[in-house]
Each structure stands twice: as structure tokens, then as C-alpha cells.
Amino acid sequence: MRGYGQFVADSLQRPLRDLRISVTDRCNLRCTYCMPREAFDEHSFLPRAELLNFEEIERLARSFIQLGVQKIRLTGGEPLLRRGVERLIESLARLHTREGKPVEVALTTNAVLLAKKAQALKDAGLARITASLDGLTDETFRHMSDSDVSVRTVLDGIAAAQRVGLAPVKVNMVVRRGVNDHEIIPMAGHFRNSGVVLRFIEFMDVGCTNGWCMDDVVPAREILEKINSRYPVLQADPNYTGEVAERWRYADGGGEVGVIASVTQAFCHECTRARLSTDGKLYTCLFASNGADLRGPLRTGATDQMLTNLIAGKWEQRFDRYSQLRHAATERPREKIEMSYIGG
Ligand code: SAM
């Protein structure tokens, strides 16, 4: 059998560097662009037995690390709904990369439960946190999240994360034309000088339920022009190769802001991310239709080496570049996996 003693690269020479793990497909919000109520109130979520348990996640994480993964991000669904997620963080944060550095463990959350959990997450070894917030008024937030949660709850969660030292906290705002684009400037104004890095994300055509159309997308260029006309910005260098957010700094020293132009400036050529779904399937693209089952082999006695080989083989076959091809697509729209299941 082939043994992997080296990092893997896919068919477009992209290494495997990042792993996103969806720890639950459930959520306490119903964001219209992600889990629209019409589609998800009747949805059958995964039964408990189908979820990877923490030991299984850790075992797979070790295989991914063996192949080159340096950073792990827990996501979902809403990861803070997974009972005992701190225990999982603790075990993942103890792992080391092939070069002997601690693996960086991060988490993306809607922050509804963050005020209560921030300290425990920090104590467990979480390195970084990204919170999602799509507007500053309860009215806009209600429109985007389709819930009665108040903006104050999310802001309290963000403040708690900063307080316990999960800094710098990043905040993601998905921008949908005509729904929350009027909040771009208020959001920029609110998070300037706060230590929080706000990033604006173009609304994407993930899954098949969010009714995406190009007219709803506010291009990153337009977002930046808006910000620049109110608060002048200067471009900053990327922190590392393959960083998806374009970084900008307020010219007056008010901190950093970013845009993620997944639709209008695709970054597939630098995409080094694998995704592990809640039930243990490996997806090599956010827009994939099919994943490779890892849970089956895991539960029927595969050795660590067999699991590593399986993952490596799938990565080597990878040629995904959905976002680069999006506008050239001539085929019929295909079935795509929902983001809450595959992990955002
Ligand atoms: N529930 C957590 C949260 O909302 O942060 C984690 C999972 S969520 C799927 C991860 C990120 O994906 C969030 O920042 C969310 O705003 C973003 N997202 C979800 N659907 C999206 C879409 N259609 N376009 C762009 N970003 C999206």
C-alpha cells in the first residue's frame, strides 16, 4: 500500500493546508441566504448516530495534518450548539503540524451563545474567532437572520470574545443588495477603532435553496468605494498566501477592514481548503455535489494509514474551481450541498 510521508497537492498543484469541520448541521438562526425557513423548517437534520463523535473527528484531523493541514476551523450550522465543543477544541489544539508547530484552531459562529461560552473556548485553546453579523439595527438583522435575536446579544458575544483575549475578533457581514447594503457604512463606523476586523462578504450561490441571483450581489469593488468615500482606506498586504480576504487599512489609523470577493474575483487558484461534513464526508469544494465517505471506513476498522491514503487520493484527484467557472457555466444548474451541512 502507498504510504504518505509527504504533503499532497491536487491536480492544479494546490496543497492541502486548511480543514473546515462542520460539527453540527443545526442552527438557532434561519439566515435567508443560508437556511431559509421555507426549506429548513421541514428539513430532516442528521440523527445523532450519524454525526462524527469527537474521537472520530480527532482521528481524521490527524490524517489531514499528516498531509499538510496547518489550520482547522470549526463551523456548521452553529458550532456552539454542539454539546461539549470545548472538549473537541481542547483535543485539536493539542495537535501539531508536520513541522512541529501547534495546529491553529479557529471557530466561526453567529455569536448568539458566545457571551456565555467565550471564556471556556479560550481556556480550551481556541486561537481565533470569527463572528457573523449582517447589520446593526434589529430590523435589518431580523430580515437577514429571520429570528428575534437582538443585535445586542451578538455584540455582547463579540465583546466577550475580545475581553477573554480571542483577539483580533473578525466579523463577517454578508451583503445582499436592497436588504442590508445600507448598513455597510454604519457597520464600518461601528467597528473602526474597536480592534475588530470587519469583512464584507459577497452573497454567494451556495446550496440550492437561497434563491441567489447575480443582481443581489454587491461587488466588493462597490463596497470598497462606498467605504473609501466615507472613511478613506489604503490597501494592505495579505497576511499569508491564499488569504481569501483582501485587506485594507483606514488611512487615519482606525484599524483594518476587508472584503471577500468570492463571486466577482474568484480565488480558486489559491484554494487550499478541505471540508469535513457533520457526518464525515470529505468535500474538496464549497460548491461540490458529492463528498467522499470517511465515516464508513472509520467505523469499519480502517487503520490511520488507510484513512490518510484515502484522503490523499481524493485530494490528488481534485480539480475544483467552481467560482472561476461560475460565469462561464453553460450546463444546467447542478445540485449543490447546503452550506450549513458542509460547513461555511
Ligand atoms: N453559523 C455560523 C455563522 O453564521 O457564523 C457558522 C456557519 S456559517 C455557514 C459560516 C459563514 O458563512 C457565515 O459568516 C455566513 O455569513 C456565511 N454564509 C452563509 N451563507 C452564505 C452565502 N450564501 N453567501 C456568503 N456567505 C454565506
Ligand code: SF4
Ligand atoms: Fe446559521 Fe450561520 Fe447559516 Fe446563519 S449563516 S443560518 S447563523 S449556519
Ligand code: SF4
Ligand atoms: Fe475553493 Fe471551490 Fe471556493 Fe473555488 S469555488 S475557492 S475551489 S471552495
